[in-house]
Amino acid sequence: QVPLVESGGDSVQAGGSLKLSCAPSISAYSGHCMAWFRQAPGKEREWVAWINSGGFTDYADSAKGRFTISRVNPRNILYLEMNRLTPEDTAIYYCAAGRETWCSDDSADYIVWGRGTQVTVSS
Secondary structure, three states: OOOOOEOOOOOOEEOOOOOEEEEEEEOOOOOOOOOEEEEOOOOOOOEEEOOOOOOEEEEEEOOOOOOEEEOOOOEEEEEEOOOOOOOOOOOOEEEEEEEOOOOOOOOOOOOEEEEEEEEEEOO
């Protein structure tokens, strides 16, 4: 398995923006579903958004209208652009590579995970 590495996490004020990145160490997972999840302190990991190899996307209700997931080939860099951030968005954000055939909002369907990047939003 090729490891995933997230970057771009930071501390921002409410209303601000951040753009997270996730890259495999080599070009990999280009045919796979890719997703972002997050885990806030004391809470379970939750799905944020996914994008399939064709560029189709889906978002959790909390992310719709504020976050944009994208991927750039051929190196298959995954991005999550986050706007109008609120303190409720504070969490560790993880990217994950899933299956080739379909996408899911279930973390159990993702086979490779990064170590996460911290996003902190202050009020």
